[in-house]
Amino acid sequence: xxxxITTHWKGGMQFESDNPxxxxxxxxxxxxxxxxxxxxxxKAMMLSALAGCSGIDVLPLLVKMKVVVDDLKMIVQGExxxxxxxxxxxxxxxxxxxxxxxxxxKINKAVNLSVEKYCGVMEMFRxxxxxxxxxxxxx
Amino acid sequence: xxxxITTHWKGGMQFESDNPxxxxxxxxxxxxxxxxxxxxxxKAMMLSALAGCSGIDVLPLLVKMKVVVDDLKMIVQGExxxxxxxxxxxxxxxxxxxxxxxxxxKINKAVNLSVEKYCGVMEMFRxxxxxxxxxxxxx
Numbered sequence: 095x096x097x098x099i100t101t102h103w104k105g106g107m108q109f110e111s112d113n114p115x116x117x118x119x120x121x122x123x124x125x126x127x128x129x130x131x132x133x134x135x136x137k138a139m140m141l142s143a144l145a146g147c148s149g150i151d152v153l154p155l156l157v158k159m160k161v162v163v164d165d166l167k168m169i170v171q172g173e174x175x176x177x178x179x180x181x182x183x184x185x186x187x188x189x190x191x192x193x194x195x196x197x198x199x200k201i202n203k204a205v206n207l208s209v210e211k212y213c214g215v216m217e218m219f220r221x222x223x224x225x226x227x228x229x230x231x232x233x
Numbered sequence: 234x235x236x237x238i239t240t241h242w243k244g245g246m247q248f249e250s251d252n253p254x255x256x257x258x259x260x261x262x263x264x265x266x267x268x269x270x271x272x273x274x275x276k277a278m279m280l281s282a283l284a285g286c287s288g289i290d291v292l293p294l295l296v297k298m299k300v301v302v303d304d305l306k307m308i309v310q311g312e313x314x315x316x317x318x319x320x321x322x323x324x325x326x327x328x329x330x331x332x333x334x335x336x337x338x339k340i341n342k343a344v345n346l347s348v349e350k351y352c353g354v355m356e357m358f359r360x361x362x363x364x365x366x367x368x369x370x371x372x
Contacts, residue, residue, distance in 0.1 A: 095313045096311060096312045097276065097310070097311045097313065099281050099308070100306060100309075101285060101288060101307045101309070102305075103306070111281035111285065113273040113277050113278060113281065115274050120256070121281065121289070122289070131256060134252040134258055135253050136281070136283075137286055137354055139258065139281070140278075140279055140357070141237075141238045142238050142250035142260065142275070142278070143260075143278045144275075145238065145248065145250060146240060146248045146260035147276055149248050150262045166242040167242070169237065169239050169240075170238050170240070171236070171237045172235060174234045174235065175353075176234075178351050179351055179355065180353040181353040181356045182236075182353075214314075214317075214321075215275060215276055215320075218279070218321065221360040221361035222360035222361070
């Protein structure tokens with residue numbers, strides 16, 4: 095199976111990309127002399143893809159385990175190399191679960207299944223970065 | 234330097250992520266029994282990040298080289314592994330330049346500088362995928 099996307103220059107430094115979902119995303123970068131942004135920084139969008147991929151694994155696993163959470167936030171930090179080409183050499187993913195009576199064992203199990211088995215984006219990140227994950231509970 | 238993003242569960246299978254630019258992106262996935270999508274598939278968003286990163290390198294290089302192009306489209310195809318975790322093992326990036334009197338040498342040079350030297354996302358992709366690039370001219 096293959097995914098195909100088309101990214102189209104929209105003038106200036108702006109690019110619009112489609113997605114198999116039918117939705118689109120605008121990307122751009124900081125332009126000297128302007129503080130106006132029209133889209134996302136593409137590189138940091140990869141950190142969002144990592145969180146999104148893992149979150150989309152974890153949620154149905156929690157449903158299957160009958161674990162109810164009130165909220166979930168993931169904070170992803172990527173440390174960049176100093177030299178070109180600048181890439182993320184160290185990445186941390188912090189999962190923050192909110193709710194009463196959170197079942198910590200089951201939540202840890204769901205996160206581990208995503209991290210170790212299911213999340214393809216995580217697997218790709220492991221090939222270029224040292225990836226650390228941590229689960230936090232807010233009851 | 235580090236990039237930090239926060240991805241927040243918005244109910245269902247939807248996640249909203251911020252970006253250093255201040256903009257946000259919605260992500261979700263196909264839900265059985267529904268054909269409605271609210272956001273982008275996170276994994277395919279990585280293909281968009283690759284195109285966006287490289288396009289944002291190439292454009293200012295072309296300006297510096299005084300090369301005028303009417304349009305630029307990038308088509309990125311990622312072949313997925315069959316087994317979990319499913320990742321892109323082979324990726325192709327097709328750059329399509331449109332315009333009259335396109336300076337092919339200079340355009341090839343700009344693309345090569347991005348591919349080989351500047352594009353950090355491309356560098357990350359090379360660590361997990363066989364990456365091929367091709368430049369097409371439409372005069």
